[in-house]
Amino acid sequence: MGSELPVAVVLVAMDDEAAPFLDLASEVGEPERVGRAELRHVTLAGQPVVLARTGIGFVNATAAGTSAILRHGVGVPLISAGSAGGLGKDVAVGDVVLGARLVNADADARAFGYVLGQVPGMPEAYDAAPGLTDAVRQAAATVAGQVLREGTIGSGEKFATADLALRLRADFPDMLAIDMESAALAQLCHNFGTDFVSVRAVSDLCAPDGTEFLTHVDDAALRSAQVVTAAVGLLAG
Numbered sequence: 001m002g003s004e005l006p007v008a009v010v011l012v013a014m015d016d017e018a019a020p021f022l023d024l025a026s027e028v029g030e031p032e033r034v035g036r037a038e039l040r041h042v043t044l045a046g047q048p049v050v051l052a053r054t055g056i057g058f059v060n061a062t063a064a065g066t067s068a069i070l071r072h073g074v075g076v077p078l079i080s081a082g083s084a085g086g087l088g089k090d091v092a093v094g095d096v097v098l099g100a101r102l103v104n105a106d107a108d109a110r111a112f113g114y115v116l117g118q119v120p121g122m123p124e125a126y127d128a129a130p131g132l133t134d135a136v137r138q139a140a141a142t143v144a145g146q147v148l149r150e151g152t153i154g155s156g157e158k159f160a161t162a163d164l165a166l167r168l169r170a171d172f173p174d175m176l177a178i179d180m181e182s183a184a185l186a187q188l189c190h191n192f193g194t195d196f197v198s199v200r201a202v203s204d205l206c207a208p209d210g211t212e213f214l215t216h217v218d219d220a221a222l223r224s225a226q227v228v229t230a231a232v233g234l235l236a237g
Helices: 015-024 058-072 130-140 162-171 182-192 211-232
Strands: 008-012 032-034 037-044 047-053 078-086 096-104 148-155 175-179 196-204
Touching: 008 015, 008 058, 008 211, 015 037, 015 047, 015 078, 015 211, 037 058, 037 211, 047 058, 058 078, 058 182, 078 096, 078 182, 078 211, 096 130, 096 175, 096 182, 096 211, 130 148, 130 196, 130 211, 148 182, 162 175, 175 196, 182 196, 196 211
Parallel strands: 008 047, 008 078, 078 196, 096 148, 148 175
Antiparallel strands: 032 037, 037 047, 078 175, 096 196
């Protein structure tokens, strides 16, 4: 299992988000530490996959993603999975958000003529790979009762409680959800020419404290894992 070229590298930030993938896997390899990340070769929906628990935030995610690209090549897609805070007015806890577009919510170089969310020298936003988005759409349709939202996912390094959520909704009115890793991974994949998609389930609606997140993070992680696992099964080996 470990010697096979994976069909994808799935990256999650936390152990809570890795757990449902391990439960859904038919084979699970031994963990390997690479920096702060923990990598395992697993089999999901009959396909070889690398599951990377990266740690939270831009740097941890990018370090693990870079390691995966250098090990397995630019042709192996990266998938960001796990939980996110819901921002869109119609988004509900438990919805899965397909990030067809990724934006760095922390980037602000407007003083130099860039748009809000644009890192200097980089695109205004990053588009997910069409083949991966198609697989996610098909996969979500096979998960009974699962609502799939498609649109923009933003990322920043602040946990989005109520005050920050108000600003984000004003600054990025099309943003459906916010996490702490996906846009960084999208920029990494843009730089390497690697296919990328983010599939995040809504654990909270950016409530004043972390109570809602803590209550629903396990369910969100499972919903994301179910959709991603089904999508992986549609990727060519």
